[in-house]
Amino acid sequence: MKPLFFFFLVMTFTSAYSQENDSISNVIINIEKSALERWNKGDPSGFLEISAKDVVYFDPFTERRLDGLDKLTELYKSIRRQIKVERYEMINPYVQAVKNMAVLTYNLVSFTGDSIHKWNCTEVYRIDHKKWKIIQTHWSLTKPGI
Secondary structure (H helix, E strand, O other): OHHHHHHHHHHHHHHHHHHHHHHHHHHHHHHHHHHHHHHOOOOOHHHHHOEEEEEEEEOOOOOOOEEOHHHHHHHHHHHOOOOOOOEEEEEEEEEEEEOOEEEEEEEEEEEEOOEEEEEEEEEEEEEEOOEEEEEEEEEEEEEOOO
16 A cells, blocks of 8 residues: 555656646746747847846857846847847757756747858746746857858
């Protein structure tokens, strides 16, 4: 009887953990997609709104890491309305979550005219005042401007 009880107990916790992770994954991916939709229309504010004050940021066009929301805001101000992506594909998004943190990784393909840009993205999210906020962003190009 005890082994059967233990089995059901383990299955219950495993199922609850899996459902919680699925829920967190859906929330994080939807937050990211919403910000991407705005970005593709030249509005980086979606990403600024979901970034924590202590966010750190890397991309292939910045020589060094940017520390803090103020520095990221400066960068994004300089490119506001310059980004125009006709469509994109978020490929294989994957969220790994523990307690109040989650890591989102995905590949992004951006289509603009005849240009296709392929990216790798890693975003680290943290619960900040009951909201998921980005605390670390890293973008890299995989195959620039094909």
